[in-house]
Amino acid sequence: MAATEGAAQAGPSAGPVKSRAQADGYDKTCIFCKIGSQQTDTELVHFDGDLACFKDIKPGAPQHYLVVPVKHVGNCRSLTKDHVPLVEKMVEVGKSVLQKNNITDLSDVRLGFHWPPFSSVNHLHLHVLAPASEMGFMSKIFYRIDSYWFVTAEQLIQRLNSLSESN
Known part of the structure; x- marks a missing residue:
């Protein structure tokens, strides 16, 4: 839970924050904003300008990645129906990273989000764990x-789709 979401450690800064990074959609106090803006030494296993993916520093499974939007987006409770495409793209990236790392059984994965207040980083991040069947006892509790x-990502998408347009 909180321990696994501490995510990557901040490394040396890649220099001063550029004006683009200070624009709307960037929180200079958010570790995931720094990682997504490539201001840390965290190795990205995926980066496409919109999403970044990296290994969790306290893995709950043999393969445990976090997929985050590059722009700051609050936790999953703050999302609206308009965020469904973003969540779907996060899932696609997570599955793609697993497949590139020889995880072919996508039925044995866990894709999801900690529900506030049980998330220690207030920046949307998808946990991608595989194989789920090899998760340890505590991970089975944290990612139950x-x-x-x-x-789960699927549950979040269903929840968001059920929201009215005004939410």
Whole structure:
């Protein structure tokens, strides 16, 4: 939970924050904004300008990645129906990273988000864990489906699609 979401450690800065990074969509206090803006020494396994993916520093499974938007987006509770395409793209990136790392059984993966207040970083991030069948005891608790503190990507998409347009 909180320990696994501490995510990557901040490394040396890549220099002063550029004006683009200070624009709307960047929180200079957010570690995931810094990682997505490539201002840390965190190795990115995927970067496309919109999303970044990197290994979790406290993995809950043999392969554990975090997929984050480059622009600051609050936690999953702050999302609206308009965010469904973003969440779907995060899932696509997560699955693609797994496949590039020889995870072919996508039925044995866990893709989801910690539900606030059980997330330690207030920046949207998808946990991508595989194989789920090899998760340890504590990880099975932290990333338990149908729990109060963890929602699968599919559950989040369903929840967002059920929101009215004004939400």
